[in-house]
Amino acid sequence: MILNRRFHLGAWGYTPRPMSADPLQRLCAAFQQAIMLVLGDSFAGTDPVIRASTKPEHGDFQCNVAMALGKRLDRQPRDLAEELIAAVDLTDLALTPEVAGPGFINIRLNPEAVATAIMDMDTESLGVQKDEAPGIVVIDMCGVNVSKQMHVGHLRSTIIGDAFARILERLGHDVRRENHLGDWGLPIAMVLHLIRTRGIDPVTLSLTDLDAIYRDAQALAKADHAGLVAARAKNVGPHRIAELETQNEAASEFRAAAGETLVVLQSGDSDLVRDWKTLIEITLDAMNEAVELLGVQLNPEDNRGESFYREKLPAVLEWFESRSLCHEDNGAMVVKFPDRKRPLLIRKSDGGFLYATTDLAAVRVRSQETMATQCIYVVDARQRDHFKDIFDAAEIAGWDQTPNGRHVLYSHTGFGSVLGPDRKPLKTRSGETVTLASLLHEAITRGQIEVRRRAEDSNAPTHGLSTKELDTIGRSVGIGAVKYADLANDLVRDYVFDLDRMVAFEGDTGPYLQYAHARIRSIVRKADDNGSGATIILDTPEERQLALTILRWNDTVHATAASLEPHRIAGFLRDLAENFNRFYQACPVIKTADESTRRSRLRLVDITGRVLADGLNLLGIDAPPHM
């Protein structure tokens, strides 16, 4: 199951489609044509390796294909580059390219071509093309467990999943968000059992109470086998051993009783089912609060818990068993893989099912009934091995294809852990739980304080707004800061949870982007003109650089969707805001006397603002018009 981390530009040249405005695509097509002219048709489909230049003095784009081809054909790369330049048709698009270094082809676009490309993408879609073969995408996100408090780990799964959903929807896919709720199994039964024995009415409980009961239940069920063995070996004395034996006995009794509760629940006992549903409601109420604060699009119908798959488990086993895809091993049923020792258990020796069985049932429903062509699991990185096993087992079972024959792409975007200041995973135990809701409230409060403070300045554009308006902005700023801090770096990495840095408002932050956007809206508002229909003229380096950055938007969205790395969009937006700020510093807009320059800049500014807002929206971050 190889994740397609690369966005293949090469495919574009051969699909007949309307000529794209995107200079990158036009360059790719032109150089592919040139490669065929110089080297023959057998080189059709060669990726011309066109990249945006890292340094402006090298031009706008570079083509790096000559070095690779030179090596393959045992030819001088520079000679090959010269031949490609002679063959390539860049009429109306670029100046004659130049060869540099070992065989780089440096390309500088015509100023008119850049301006035209910008004007062409001035549409509702902002130049972002839909995927050619859209499909149904299931995103497994959030992953709340019933009776457990949401903590910062859920923040990641929720906002990363939400970003994927927004991005893939933008490209035309039918996205189904799924909150794979942990609402079944022994842990839940233990909580129910403990509530019963303590004589508590679940309706009276808050999630905080429930979370405490959950931890109590976990502790009660935990038998210290290792401790007992060690104690016996060391001969620590009869009292200690007896104590441990009692503890172990109590633990197994507790588990047994919880197991019975599970059986009763499973049989549909109305009282128990009512209590179970109450626990789910309490959990979901708290979750909805956090989801609402985050502005994440996750609706009640997106909750599909493990209990949903529960009666589908025997059929999963049956599928594997009847096709001899699993074997019995020490009484358990396991799926084996040719390339590794570790098997996947899908049935316990006592006949019970496991976590993996539920995941396989979900895979089956998603691929065979929902007909998803892509399933994304936004679950933390510790479950890498688990999902590798699940995906490989799915392939063995034949669930890597939908019933109508489309390939199903499974990917696990295992994100890193959120660590505490001690660099240890920030976990919910040890009493000092940082709940997600408290973190979000804190972020919002800080955002609101900051916005109010700045509004006191009589020169501030927010001066005079009502407290209510200011607080709405403050909320967007606080939440935007938290989301950006998370989404702006590569998600495989662990990160240290630092609220001060997360809700910083200066430098490389969410509010930096929001601020650039607010400035843009302010310009357009003051001019009372968005430059609509104006001819764009790119005379200054700042205007040109800003325009070239804007043109990367389509490619950035597609590359992000293909790699499932939201930080690419974050990085693009930072570049865009930076280039806008430089432009803003150097190029007056409203104050410009020349009417055509003024309107050209207004249009450029307006497009910049819309791309910025579009990108922020794909990351789930608000773009307030004032702040």
Added chain:
RNA sequence: GCGGGUGUAGCUCAAUUGGAUAGAGCAUCGGUCUACGAAACCGAAGGUUGCAGGUUCGAAUCCUGCCACCCGCGCCA
């Protein structure tokens, strides 16, 4: 022990997936507003990309071997 991940400036992170002189932000120092919004901009300083080899025109990126930290590894979810 086996498998996986990470290692880049004092700190937090990038690097368009093998491209040109490794870039940002914090923090430090120094400049820009009687304001198209200073939540900004410009500049200075800061690097043996964990270590050692190898592959080639070219390596933070690929290969080999070490080191450090983290995670996972049959009947929990």
